[in-house]
Amino acid sequence: MVLKAFFPTCCASADSGLLVGRWVPGQSSAVILAVVHFPFIPIQVKEFLAQVQKASQICRERGTRLWSCKATYHQMSNTPDTPTEDQVMLIFYDQRKLLLSWLHPPPVLPDCQIGDTPASTGGLADIFDTVARSEVLFRNDQFDEGPVRLSHWQSEGVEASILVELAKRASGPVCLLLASLLSLVSAASACRLWKLWPLSFIRSKLSTCEQLQHRLKHLSLIFSTEKAQSPMQLMRKANTLASVLLDVALGLLLLSWLHSNNRIGQLANALVPVADRVAEELQHLLQWLMGAPAGLKMNRALDQVLGRFFLYHIHLWISYIHLMSPFIEHILWHVGLSACLGLTVALSIFSDIIALLTFHIYCFYVYGARLYCLKIYGLSSLWRLFRGKKWNVLRQRVDSCSYDLDQLFIGTLLFTILVFLLPTTALYYLVFTLLRLLVITVQGLIHLLVDLINSLPLYSLGLRLCRPYRLAAGVKFRVLEKEAGRPLRLLMQINPLPYNHVVHTYRLPSCGCHPKHSWGTLCRKLFFGELIYPWRQREDKQD
Structure with a gap:
């Protein structure tokens, strides 16, 4: 049988003493935690050591800093006085690192270097748990008060300072006060007034409301007075605190940049000319579509109706922008102050501003998509009429059906009209869909940045970098x-945890607007003219 003795490297300088540790019977291992030094050895201790020495012995070799170990036991057989010696492995470990570390499930690691033998975590949980439970013994440290001295990694001094202790004592009342204030804010946000139809609809569609609610949950977790029940909860709280601090720091940098050199005024002065330029380009695009775009033969009547209809919307939108131009600088100034709440809040407000400034493009897309979808479904229904089939609404399937001559004539007439009007409608739908996808792409990049700041485990990554x-x-x-x-x-x-496993294990939940559909579903929706939204509904989100 092979016996394993885990010996701390910090106790290797001790010449002698009584070893304090634990025997792990399931693994035939002995974990040494400390060495107790006596100025004199009592008689009872001498007798106990004499009995122990008959079975096993751990001693230090003379002239070296290494310790030696051997173990013998007497077999219960016909020759009970014949001792048998076991094979012993003396394993040295860093007690401080093992005490502060947290063992994770084994990921797929690259090949070890020559001379290194990897070990699985299956038989190491008891070793790590034994060293972790010994922290109470080291903190009490009653042996150092009297003539008895205890050798372990904290004998040179505990890693603490008076500032840290004062911060720990003051954090309790501060967290209690802030937790009470946050509970009041949460109760106000959960009021029934916000659940009325107009407010609930606007709240579910604005990214700013979602981000503020997400940050409120983060602050409630940070200032909660409840003690973490597991290392995972403690790590999540630390990662959340680091994420909020980084978010606020980036927001303050953005705020200082906006308020320096009157950049807010410059943005306000440039906003109206940019809006006029965009409207002018849209008018040129519509006039090009109302002619003969790329040499295509369009339906003249429908082309003129759609073009004038969209030009009127552009005229209304430009009038609204010029009406709001005197208040744009004040609006931007108050929006810039929201950066104090964090960069994610400012980015969410910027995303909502983009959605409001491109609302006319969204209207064009909706009009074109609805008209195109109506014609596509009309053509598909009339195509089933020619094949003698119809759609059964109750059973949700296609059934056979017989039509008379009048129905076939009217169906043929409608099918012909829709086929000849489809290219004009499809062209308008294609152009405005591309513009809408461009706006969604910009908003998606902003949401990805917000999601990165919200979910990145900064504290865990810093811990992996500084103390692997x-x-x-x-x-x-x-x-x-x-x-x-x-x-x-x-x-x-x-063996430290790889960075990709750190991100995967400690990634924080976020309120990012991830796509709900696959690429195949997205292409199908675009082909049939179904509306594509850049947000996910609240009930579709996954933590």
Whole structure:
């Protein structure tokens, strides 16, 4: 049988003493936690050590800093006085790193270096748990107060300062006060007034409302007075705090940039000319469509009706922009102040502003899509009429049906009219769909940036970068000494968790507007003229 003795490297300098640890019977392992030094050894301790020495012995070799270990036991057989010696492996480990680390499920790691032997986490959970539970013994540290001294990694001094202790004591009342204020804000946001139809519809479609509600949940989690029940909850709270701090810092940088050199006034002065330029380009586009675009033969009457209808919408929109032009600078100034709440809030407001400024493009897209969808479904229904079939609404399937001569004549006439009007409608639908997709792409990039700031586990990534041993994916063993007749000495080192596994494990939930459909479904909707929205409904979101 092979016995494994885990020995802390910080105790290797101790000459002698009583070893404090735990025996793990399921793995035939002994985990040494500390060495107790006595100025004198009582008689009872001497007798106990004499009994223990008959079965096993861990001692330090003379002239070296390495320790040696051997274990013997007496077999219960015909020759009970014949001792049998077991094979022993002495494994040295860094007690501080092992105490602060958290063992994760084993990911797929690259090949280890030559001389290193990887180990699975299946048999290491008890070792990590034993060292983690020994933290109470080290914090009490009652042995150092008297003549008895305890050798372990904290004997040189506890890592703390008076500022940290004062911050810990003051954080309790502050968090309690802020948690009470946040609960009042949450109660106000959950009022029935916001559930009325106009307000509920606007609230569900504006990205700013979604982001503010998401940040309110983050702040409630940060200032919650409830103690974390698991390391995962503690890590999520730390990641949330880091995400909020980074968001606010970036928002303050944006605010300082906007208010320097009167950039808000410059943006306000440039907004109206840009709107006029966009409207002028749209008018040129509509006039091109009302002629002979790319040499195509269009239906003259329908082309003129659609072109004048869209030109009238552009005229209304430009009149509205000029009416609001005296108040644009004040609006932008107040919007810039929202950057104090974070860069994500400012980006969400910017996305909503883009949606409002391109509302006429959205109207064009809706008109064109509805008209095109109506003709596509009309043609498909009339095509079934020619084949002697119809759509059964109750059973949701296509059934056979017999038509008389009048129905076939009217169906043929309508089919011919729709076929000849389809190219004109399809051209308008294609142009305005491309413009709408351009706006959705810009909003999608903004939402991706907001989602990145909301969900990126910054604290975990910083911990992986600065202290990689804190997030352990397993261990590897390096051979220190291997000689015949002497115990095998190994050094246990921690394998850090890869960065992609850190992001996957500790990624925070976000309120990003992810696409609800696949590319195939999106192409099908575009072909049949179904409306495409850049947002997801509240009930479709996944945490």
